[in-house]
Amino acid sequence: MIRLASAVTPVLLNGVPLASEASVAQSFFWEAFDQYWYVCQRDITPEDQDRLLVTRLRADGSVVDSMHVDRAGHGANIGVERTGGGVFLWTDALPVGGWASAVARIPYVPGGTVDASDTAAPATAITFHRPRTSGAYRVSATIDPTRRELIYRWQSSNVGSDSSAGGVDRYDLDAAVAGTYTPLATLPFTPSGRTLQGYASLGDYLYTLYGQPSGECRVTCAHWDTGAVVQDEVVAAFGSITYREPEGLCVYGNSPGDPQATLAFGFAGGASGARRFHAARYPHPGTSPWVEVPYDTVVFAPNSASYAPQYRLSGDQVHLHFSMDRVDKLAWADVTKLFQLPQPARPNRTQRLVGVLSGAYVTGQPLLVRLEVTTDGWVTLFDDRAFKGWIGADVSFWTC
CATH class of the missing domain: 2.115.10 (Tachylectin-2; Chain A)
Known part of the structure; x- marks a missing residue:
């Protein structure tokens, strides 16, 4: 009910x-x-x-x-x-x-x-x-x-x-x-x-x-x-x-x-x-199962099948889970659009998330990146360090 x-x-x-x-x-x-x-x-x-x-x-x-x-x-x-x-x-x-x-x-x-x-x-x-x-x-x-x-x-x-x-x-x-x-x-x-x-x-x-x-x-x-x-x-x-x-x-x-x-x-x-x-x-009132989200497989690759981009709904919350790298192993560019969430999982205002990265080429700096989810569903990376390695958002969620 x-x-x-x-x-x-x-x-x-x-x-x-x-x-x-x-x-x-x-x-x-x-x-x-x-x-x-x-x-x-x-x-x-x-x-x-x-x-x-x-x-x-x-x-x-x-x-x-x-x-x-x-x-x-x-x-x-x-x-x-x-x-x-x-x-x-x-x-x-x-x-x-x-x-x-x-x-x-x-x-x-x-x-x-x-x-x-x-x-x-x-x-x-x-x-x-x-x-x-x-x-x-x-x-x-x-x-x-x-x-x-x-x-x-x-x-x-x-x-x-x-x-x-x-x-x-x-x-x-x-x-x-x-x-x-x-x-x-x-x-x-x-x-x-x-x-x-x-x-x-x-x-x-x-x-x-x-x-x-x-x-x-x-x-x-x-x-x-x-x-x-x-x-x-x-x-x-x-x-x-x-x-x-x-x-x-x-x-x-x-x-x-x-x-x-x-x-x-x-x-x-x-x-x-x-x-x-x-x-x-x-x-x-319940929790939906995890749903995979399409992404550009030419550009991005998950660390494993279980880390492919996915979301689930839990009451009024959206849970997000992914970890992936660039296929070409080149540096990440600032303001990189990663994938787009479908309508049911989109927030009604921009949500800022905290992600993690591998640490390659960022010695001595915080091993964190900023991710944002906009009202059109795009999960976007913001970081100007041109780092290399994987990024992820294992436990990110927001209230929609």
């Missing part, structure tokens, strides 16, 4: 623009295999108020491309499924009064457009899914990538989320793709007085995000088996941004099925016409 009371919420995206700045984000999803964000927003146009725009971002928040989903709905939640055949969105379809009455599975096509109300469209372009054939309103869906499950939310009446009753179902994703809907579990809910802004399932727990612009934001955690709410915590992140509307909750991991996956939550901010998106994550 992710501890929602954690005071540390490492920032992942900070004020990034989406494909359109005219509307706020509604939901988002982290696709761990390709390391992309998919952010859904309403593309408000005079001719079609139910049009959605899905922007794909790199891990650092830079825009890759986008896709339109016409006649879809509100975009309250989104799921992304990656298969050997490509990437598929699970999003709104067949809207009634601006809210979805079904969910659609749509191949993601950069720059493409699909009509989420065209029931005559070929299955290669869109498939429609109604796990509950009656009595379901304002439906939405997401995916638990750690269990490969479709998570489907429905209301028993067409009213605002603050006064609604209904349930959230879990389905085997592959069975749902094939059109077979056998609920693995259902969590009912009653009117809460809170505005729903997103939800995500991670393992044995369902997490739900509530809040309104410039108001209090909370995340709750309920156990799938018992329905008991075991956490209900205020989210204080991004307290200084203007507008500050909570928008989206998703699973965030280093890779598909990551056993150390955690939760990311989003906030829309900025003035009207210049909207920005922000996201942060909760630290996982």
Whole structure:
């Protein structure tokens, strides 16, 4: 279970623009295999108020491309499924009064457009899914990538989320793709007085995000088996941004099925016409295994296989471990970039580390070098002595 009371919420995206700045984000999803964000927003146009725009971002928040989903709905939640055949969105379809009455599975096509109300469209372009054939309103869906499950939310009446009753179902994703809907579990809910802004399932727990612009934001955690709410915590992140509307909750991991996956939550901010998106994550309470980091093998060589650059996450800490030399055995140059850490391990401010070296050609001088890790993840050596030999950082760590 992710501890929602954690005071540390490492920032992942900070004020990034989406494909359109005219509307706020509604939901988002982290696709761990390709390391992309998919952010859904309403593309408000005079001719079609139910049009959605899905922007794909790199891990650092830079825009890759986008896709339109016409006649879809509100975009309250989104799921992304990656298969050997490509990437598929699970999003709104067949809207009634601006809210979805079904969910659609749509191949993601950069720059493409699909009509989420065209029931005559070929299955290669869109498939429609109604796990509950009656009595379901304002439906939405997401995916638990750690269990490969479709998570489907429905209301028993067409009213605002603050006064609604209904349930959230879990389905085997592959069975749902094939059109077979056998609920693995259902969590009912009653009117809460809170505005729903997103939800995500991670393992044995369902997490739900509530809040309104410039108001209090909370995340709750309920156990799938018992329905008991075991956490209900205020989210204080991004307290200084203007507008500050909570928008989206998703699973965030280093890779598909990551056993150390955690939760990311989003906030829309900025003035009207210049909207920005922000996201942060909760630290996982456990310790992740060591993960090797790519480096330039033409230039650098580790002392042994066990000393190749690697990192691990431990709660809100990042641990770093490596020891290596130059392949050509020449002197080190000041300001040498050694390797770049991936997004989950990057600090939110420059971190200074102390390293050690072999001592060759530095007789009588401190056998230490300074290493820095910048917010873009580069581990960089600073030393103007032109020494030769290996350098290492066996026990370096920082709080992200």
